[in-house]
Amino acid sequence: MGRTLRGQEAFNLFQQGKEAWNCFIDEQDVTKVDFRGVTFSRALELKVLSISFRGFVFPEVRFETLNFDSLSTIDFSEAIFRGNAYFSGVMFPVGKLLFSGACFKQAAVFSLSSFQGGADFSEAEIEIGVFDKTKWLREGDVSFNGARVGGLNFTDSEGIARIEFYFGFRSCNSGIDFSNSTFHEIQIQVPTPVLIDHLRFDCVKVHQECVLNNLTALHISMRNCDFNGNFMLGDLVVKRLDCAGSKFERNADFHNIAVKTYIDFNGCSFSHPVAIDGIRLGDPIGWGEFGTQSALSQSLSSIKKRFFMEETEPHNEIELAEIAEYARSYRRLKQLAAESDNHSLELDMFALELKASRWLKAEWWARIPYDLYALFSDYGRSLLRPVVGLFIFWILFSLVYMGCAASSSRSDFMGQWSAGLLLSLAQSVPFLTWHRTAKSEALAVLYPAAGGFDVPWIVHLAAVSQSILAVIFIFLLGLGIRNRFRI
Structure with a gap:
C-alpha cells in the first residue's frame, strides 16, 4: 500500500x-x-x-x-x-x-x-x-x-x-x-x-441579464427557467434547442440561430414580443439535416419518391413521435412569429409544420396533396409557380384541342394553332364574360360543322378539367399575393 x-x-x-x-x-x-x-x-x-x-x-x-x-x-x-x-x-x-x-x-x-x-x-x-x-x-x-x-x-x-x-x-x-x-x-x-x-440550463433562475453567445452543441436544454432580465441567445448552431416551460420577463432575443431539427417553445411565456429573426431550422423531409436543395427540387424529389415507391418511411413509433414533436414545435414558432409581426417567418414555420404533418399521414395517397401544394405554390409563398403552372397547362391543353381538331381545318396550321391557344386561354379564365365569345370563335375554327360546330367528347372533358385546374392555380396565385403583401 x-x-x-x-x-x-x-x-x-x-x-x-x-x-x-x-x-x-x-x-x-x-x-x-x-x-x-x-x-x-x-x-x-x-x-x-x-x-x-x-x-x-x-x-x-x-x-x-x-x-x-x-x-x-x-x-x-x-x-x-x-x-x-x-x-x-x-x-x-x-x-x-x-x-x-x-x-x-x-x-x-x-x-x-x-x-x-x-x-x-x-x-x-x-x-x-x-x-x-x-x-x-x-x-x-x-x-x-x-x-x-x-x-x-x-x-x-x-x-x-x-x-x-x-x-x-x-x-x-x-x-x-x-x-x-x-x-x-x-x-x-x-x-x-x-x-x-x-x-x-434546466430550472435556472437569472435575476438580471443572461447572454449565451456563439454556442455549438448537439442539445441545449433550457426547460422551466426563469429569466427576470433581458435574455439573448445568438450565433448558435445546435441540433435541438428546448426552451419548453420557461418564462421570459423582459426582452428575449434569439438571433442567428441554426437548428438542425427543431426549437421547442411550447409552454413558454413572454412578457414582451420575442425577437426570433434569423432562425434557420432543419427540414423534416431531410430527417433533420439542413436543406441544401431549393424548395422546388425538394418538392419534385418528394413526389418522385412517392410515385416510384422510393420514399423512406418512419419505421417505428419513436420516429413518428419525433415527427409529431417537430410539427408541434413549428406550430408554436408560427404563433410566436405572428405575435411579433414577423410574417415571413410565420409563413416559413407554417410550411415546416405542413412538411412535418405530412409524415403523420398513414396512407401514401393522403400525402399527395401536401406534395402538390408544395410543388405548385411552395405552401402559398410563391407567385411564380402558379403563373408557370397556368402557362404550362395553357400550352398543353391547346395542343390537346389542336390534336382533336376536325380534318377539314388541319390545312390551316397557323389558324388552327391560334384557335387552340385562344380556346385554351378562354378555358383558363372561365369567370370572364369574354370567355364565351372567345370560346365560340375558337370552336368554330377547330370543329366546324353545318350550322355550327361539332365538338368531340374528349374536348369537353379536357375543357372541364382545364377550367378546374385554372381556378386552382388562380386561387394559389391569389394566396401567394395575399401572403406576400399581407392583404
Whole structure:
C-alpha cells in the first residue's frame, strides 16, 4: 500500500518547493495527500499573501473545507493531478485563482466551494469538473479558454454577482450542466467552434441579464427557467434547442440561430414580443439535416419518391413521435412569429409544420396533396409557380384541342394553332364574360360543322378539367399575393 501525507507533514514538504515535492511523491510511493486542517495563511505567518503549487504533481489530494480568504493568489498552474482532486467546501480568495495548464486526470471536485472572484482554467485538461452547489460571491470571469474537458457540472450553483463563463475549449467530450442554479447575471461565451454534447440550463433562475453567445452543441436544454432580465441567445448552431416551460420577463432575443431539427417553445411565456429573426431550422423531409436543395427540387424529389415507391418511411413509433414533436414545435414558432409581426417567418414555420404533418399521414395517397401544394405554390409563398403552372397547362391543353381538331381545318396550321391557344386561354379564365365569345370563335375554327360546330367528347372533358385546374392555380396565385403583401 502507498503512503499518505497528512496535515503538517504535507505542508512542510510543500514549503521545500516543487522539485523536492515531486521527487518525494515519486520515490516514496505517495498515493494520497491530505491538507485538511492546515491554515495556510497562519502557517506562512502572513509573510506572503500568495501560495504557489505551480508544476506540483499530486496523487489523490484533498484541500476540502480550507479557507484561503486572506490570500491574494493561489496558483496551481501546470500542476498534475493524477488522482481525484477534492476542493469541496473551500473558500477561495478575492484575488487570482489559477489552474491554467493544469492536468486533472480524474475528477476535479469543487462542490460547495465559494469563489470570491474569477477562476482561470485556460489550457487545462479536465476529465470531469464538478462544481455543483458552488457560490460565486463577487463579479469575475471563469475562463476555460483552450481547455480540454470531458464534462462540467455546475448544477445547484448560485451567482450573487455578474459571472462570465468563457468556454474556449479545444475539446469537450461530454457536456456542461447548470441545472437548478441561480445567478444574478450570467454570460456564457464559446468563441471556438468546438462541439459540446449538451448544455443543460434546466430550472435556472437569472435575476438580471443572461447572454449565451456563439454556442455549438448537439442539445441545449433550457426547460422551466426563469429569466427576470433581458435574455439573448445568438450565433448558435445546435441540433435541438428546448426552451419548453420557461418564462421570459423582459426582452428575449434569439438571433442567428441554426437548428438542425427543431426549437421547442411550447409552454413558454413572454412578457414582451420575442425577437426570433434569423432562425434557420432543419427540414423534416431531410430527417433533420439542413436543406441544401431549393424548395422546388425538394418538392419534385418528394413526389418522385412517392410515385416510384422510393420514399423512406418512419419505421417505428419513436420516429413518428419525433415527427409529431417537430410539427408541434413549428406550430408554436408560427404563433410566436405572428405575435411579433414577423410574417415571413410565420409563413416559413407554417410550411415546416405542413412538411412535418405530412409524415403523420398513414396512407401514401393522403400525402399527395401536401406534395402538390408544395410543388405548385411552395405552401402559398410563391407567385411564380402558379403563373408557370397556368402557362404550362395553357400550352398543353391547346395542343390537346389542336390534336382533336376536325380534318377539314388541319390545312390551316397557323389558324388552327391560334384557335387552340385562344380556346385554351378562354378555358383558363372561365369567370370572364369574354370567355364565351372567345370560346365560340375558337370552336368554330377547330370543329366546324353545318350550322355550327361539332365538338368531340374528349374536348369537353379536357375543357372541364382545364377550367378546374385554372381556378386552382388562380386561387394559389391569389394566396401567394395575399401572403406576400399581407392583404
